[in-house]
Amino acid sequence: MILKKRxxxxxxxxxxxxxxxxxxxxxxxxxIIDVLRHGITAIxxxxxxxxxxxxxxxxxxxxxxxxxxxxxxxxxxLIGVPVGVLGGTFxxxxxxxxxxxxxxxxxxxxxxxxxxxxVGAFIYxxxxxxxxxxxxxxxxxxxxxxxxxTVLRTTENMLSLIPWTLREAAFALGAPYYKVIIQVVYRGAxxxxxxxxxxxxxxxxxxxxxxLFTAFNNNYFSxxxxxxxxxxxxxxxxxxxxxxxxxxxxxxxxSFMITLFILFATIAGRLLxxxxxxx
Amino acid sequence: xxxxxxxxxxxxxxxxxxxxxxxxxxxxxxxIFFVLFKESLPAMNKFGVEGFIFSxxxxxxxxxxxxxxxxxxxxITSFFALLIAVPIAIGIAIFITEIAPSFLKNTIGxxxxxxxxxxxxxxxxxxxxxxxxxMSNDIEPFLQGTIGKLPLVGKLFEGTPLGVDLFTxxxxxxxMIIPFTASIARDSFNLTPSVLKExxxxxxxxxxxxxxxxxxxxxxxxxxxxxGLSLGRALGETMAVAFVLGNLNQIPTSLFDAAATVTVKLxxxxxxxxxxxYLSSLYYLAFLLFIMSFTILxxxxxxxxxxxxx
Numbered sequence: 001m002i003l004k005k006r007x008x009x010x011x012x013x014x015x016x017x018x019x020x021x022x023x024x025x026x027x028x029x030x031x032i033i034d035v036l037r038h039g040i041t042a043i044x045x046x047x048x049x050x051x052x053x054x055x056x057x058x059x060x061x062x063x064x065x066x067x068x069x070x071x072x073x074x075x076x077x078l079i080g081v082p083v084g085v086l087g088g089t090f091x092x093x094x095x096x097x098x099x100x101x102x103x104x105x106x107x108x109x110x111x112x113x114x115x116x117x118x119v120g121a122f123i124y125x126x127x128x129x130x131x132x133x134x135x136x137x138x139x140x141x142x143x144x145x146x147x148x149x150t151v152l153r154t155t156e157n158m159l160s161l162i163p164w165t166l167r168e169a170a171f172a173l174g175a176p177y178y179k180v181i182i183q184v185v186y187r188g189a190x191x192x193x194x195x196x197x198x199x200x201x202x203x204x205x206x207x208x209x210x211x212l213f214t215a216f217n218n219n220y221f222s223x224x225x226x227x228x229x230x231x232x233x234x235x236x237x238x239x240x241x242x243x244x245x246x247x248x249x250x251x252x253x254x255s256f257m258i259t260l261f262i263l264f265a266t267i268a269g270r271l272l273x274x275x276x277x278x279x
Numbered sequence: 280x281x282x283x284x285x286x287x288x289x290x291x292x293x294x295x296x297x298x299x300x301x302x303x304x305x306x307x308x309x310x311i312f313f314v315l316f317k318e319s320l321p322a323m324n325k326f327g328v329e330g331f332i333f334s335x336x337x338x339x340x341x342x343x344x345x346x347x348x349x350x351x352x353x354x355i356t357s358f359f360a361l362l363i364a365v366p367i368a369i370g371i372a373i374f375i376t377e378i379a380p381s382f383l384k385n386t387i388g389x390x391x392x393x394x395x396x397x398x399x400x401x402x403x404x405x406x407x408x409x410x411x412x413x414m415s416n417d418i419e420p421f422l423q424g425t426i427g428k429l430p431l432v433g434k435l436f437e438g439t440p441l442g443v444d445l446f447t448x449x450x451x452x453x454x455m456i457i458p459f460t461a462s463i464a465r466d467s468f469n470l471t472p473s474v475l476k477e478x479x480x481x482x483x484x485x486x487x488x489x490x491x492x493x494x495x496x497x498x499x500x501x502x503x504x505x506x507g508l509s510l511g512r513a514l515g516e517t518m519a520v521a522f523v524l525g526n527l528n529q530i531p532t533s534l535f536d537a538a539a540t541v542t543v544k545l546x547x548x549x550x551x552x553x554x555x556x557y558l559s560s561l562y563y564l565a566f567l568l569f570i571m572s573f574t575i576l577x578x579x580x581x582x583x584x585x586x587x588x589x
Contacts (some may be wrong), residue, residue, distance in 0.1 A: 002481075010485035014378055020370030021379075024391045024461070027454045034409050035401060083300045090297035101301070106584070108304050110576045113508060114311075114569070117542050121549070121565045122311045125318050145307055152304065177284035178293035206398020209517040211544070213549045233350060233400050237518065240404050248408070255401050266396040274451025 032259065039256020042249040051221045055244060062254055064221040068229040072139045073205055075225065079144030080204075081197050084151025091152070092159035093181055105156060111131055119145050120210035121232045128214060136225035139215025143204040150203065154196025156221040158189040191276040202265035206258055208233035234260055284324035311569065322554055323472035331563060339527040339552075339566055344367050346567065351536040352566070355531065356520060357513040360452035365506055367453075368460035373490055376459075376468040388465065395458035403522030406451045409445075413524055414450075415442030418463035419535060438535040446534040448524045450515055463508065467501025467586060468494050500586035505577025514572045517542035541568045 046061045053060025087104075095101040123142040128134055162185050170180040186193070208231075216228040217238060231255045239247035239254075321329065326344060334345025375388055419440030427436035438444075445455045471494045495502070525537030526547045541564045552558040 006485050006488070013487040013491075014314075014373075017370040017374040017378060020367045021374040021391075023367055024371055024394060024457055025387070026452075027392055028394050028397075030409075031397060031405050034405055038408070059485070076570065083303055084456055086297045087301035087303060090294075090301035094294045094297060095301065104301050104304050107308055110573060110581055111304060111308060113511050113515075113572070113576050115542065116309060116516065116573055117515065117517045117545050118565055118569050118572075121318075121545065121562065122314055124549070125314045126310070127560070143585055148307070149304060152301070176290045178290045179286070179383065181293075181420075202396065206400060208400045209546060210545055218549070233398070233518075234402050236404060237521070240407060240522065241470035251404060252408075255404050258398060259401055262396055262398060263393065 017203050033264070035087040035252070035255050038249075038252040039259070043256060044255030047250065047253050052219050055242070055247075057204055057243035057248065060246075060250075062230075062232065062235060062250055064218060065230040065232045065235040065254065066257075068136065068215070068218065068222065069205075069232040070135055071223070071225060072143060072211070073201065074228065075137070075140035076143030076147060077160075077197075077201055078143060080200065081151055083144075084148045084196075084200070085193060086154045087148070087152040087241055088155025088183060089159065091156040093177070093185070096160075105153065108152050111149040112153065116146055116207050116211075116213075117209035120213055123210070124213045134214065134227035136215050136227065139211045139229065139231065140225070142210040142214045143207060145202055146210060147208065150200040152242055154199070155189075155193050158196065159185055160186045161192070163222030166216045188235025191272060195273045195276075198265050198269040198272070201268070202262045205264055205265075206233065208237055212237070284400035292452065304563060306505070315562055315566040315569055316328075317479070317565045322559040322563040324565075325556060328562075329543055331560075332567075335530055339548075339554070342554060342556050344557070344563075346541075346564055348530050349539050349544045349564060351530055351574065352445070353514055353540040353542070355450050356452055356524070357510060359445070359449035359508055359534070360456060360513045361506065362451070363453035364456045364509060365460055368457045368494075368505070368509070369464050369502065371461045372464035372468055375465050377486065377490055377494070378557050381415070388462075391461050392458050394454060399455065399516060399519040402451050402455055402519035406447060406519060407522040410451065411442035411447055413442075414444075414447045415440045417429045419446065423535075431530075434532070435534050437533040440535050441537070443525045443537055444535045445524070445531055445538050448520045448538075449534075451519050451523060452513050455516065455519060456513050457522055459509040459512055460502070460505040463505030463583070464498070464502045467505070470501070470586075471497045498586070500582050500589070504579045504582035504586060507575055507582060511572045511576040511579060515542060515568065517546050521546045541565070 002203040046059065048061060049063055050059065050061035050068060051064050052062065091101045091105050095104075119142050123138050123145070127141060131138075164186055166188065167180050170184045171177075175183070211231050211234050215231055215234070217234050218228045218230045222229055236251045236254050236258075239251035244247075299563040310351050322344065326334065331344070331346050334343075335347045335349055336343045336345045337348065338344070341457060371387075371391055375384055375391075392394050419436075419442065420468065423436050423440065427433045475493050475497065476489050479493050484492070520540055521543045524540060526539045528539055528544075529536070531538045545561055545565055549558075549561055552561055
């Protein structure tokens with residue numbers, strides 16, 4: 001009798017766990033399907049090829065925001081990836097014996113989760129205020145800083161996975177350490193590092209908060225990174241909060257593109273790493 | 280000989296370069312701390328610490344600023360989000376590690392982690408256009424009709440259900456932070472030695488009893504670390520909340536009130552701050568937020584490191 005009761009309790013508890021998993025999947029599908037449903041109707045050539053029309057008028061597109069977004073992300077990657085990869089190299093190779101490396105690695109783990117809007121406020125104080133105006137560079141720098149800890153930690157982990165015997169073999173041939181790192185260790189860890197980079201790019205692509213007061217926004221097409229520049233995420237915020245139906249539709253279209261890109265990049269990154277480290 | 284020396288020099292140069300970049304993490308962290316502190320000094324001098332934290336006034340015209348409504352908004356949304364998300368995340372971790380057949384494990388794990396990959400602006404957009412109407416038309420009136428009728432607890436559900444309120448914001452936040460607790464809890468559960476579990480099964484424990492009495496106690500440090508990480512994320516979440524909270528500077532009395540959080544205030548008012556003391560007060564808010572989230576994340580990380588050592 002008691003055993004039966006315990007078995008029933010066990011089944012109920014496990015069933016509740018099953019329901020929690022359904023809860024998570026339910027919201028994921030709800031959000032994705034909703035974004036796809038609203039977004040797909042807003043996708044048309046003029047969304048990509050035309051600049052915004054004056055508020056309230058029909059037509060127009062988000063060409064400026066697409067181009068601006070790609071530029072900001074590109075330069076952020078140029079800042080974040082080299083610093084992150086080299087920093088991770090120090091932690092896993094030259095500095096692996098020092099305590100300071102552990103401190104840096106812990107600090108990086110914390111900085112990964114520090115609110116992105118704080119980084120925006122920081123860049124506003126050190127770049128935007130002294131220069132006197134918003135700029136694409138400030139936006140790229142903010143996103144770059146957000147990328148650094150992520151890339152650094154992945155690089156460190158991936159390099160530590162390379163067996164020491166491999167390095168020793170290269171040392172035995174008389175290679176200096178930097179050559180061992182570049183020609184042996186990096187080669188072995190390339191897929192892993194690449195995955196980290198892809199995931200970091202996917203993450204910053206969706207950031208809006210740090211761009212609000214760094215890159216700001218621009219209603220016109222611009223390639224000048226030293227001036228305010230439009231980005232998809234800030235435009236989504238502005239358009240979604242705005243009063244016009246046309247704006248809402250375009251914001252859905254932009255959300256659709258961003259979601260698609262990020263889901264694709266994230267899944268690709270996961271597959272990449274699974275393939276490489278199957279065993 | 281010359282070649283060998285050149286290799287050595289290059290090696291030193293390369294090493295210094297990597298060291299420099301690694302130390303940039305320290306420089307950035309300290310930089311953020313000192314810059315935020317310096318920028319908030321004028322507000323600190325004018326309003327003091329308690330005078331700022333406990334004051335409910337936020338009046339840009341008369342230049343009086345107080346942080347209480349924003350701080351309370353941040354704490355309430357994060358608290359309710361945790362309250363909903365933590366049990367669910369632990370349930371998901373149990374499902375993945377103990378129940379799901381192996382072909383489902385990875386699929387469900389990835390699906391849950393995709394929740395973390397969706398950008399917060401998408402959550403916000405979806406929250407404003409899809410979830411908020413559902414909330415105000417169906418779920419919130421329903422809650423008012425049921426739980427809202429109870430004494431005491433009912434007070435939390437008073438007011439006009441507009442959908443743009445603390446309740447909707449907390450629900451969205453809770454969905455966003457599920458993956459952080461879930462993935463760390465899953466990893467900690469997996470660390471439980473199978474010998475322990477097997478011996479419990481051998482004396483006739485049911486699956487749930489094994490989970491409740493063996494796996495959960497064994498991995499509680501890791502789970503706590505995961506909860507801390509989720510809390511740190513929830514405190515700093517900006518865009519998702521900015522869409523559905525209304526940025527109303529008042530101390531909320533019901534879950535169906537519009538409110539503000541520190542991040543929402545920053546996002547909405549930063550570029551509008553025309554006076555130095557206004558901007559400085561916003562930096563003061565940012566500074567408080569940075570201290571809060573950094574401390575919580577650091578404690579969470581300590582828990583995780585301790586759990587790893589075990």
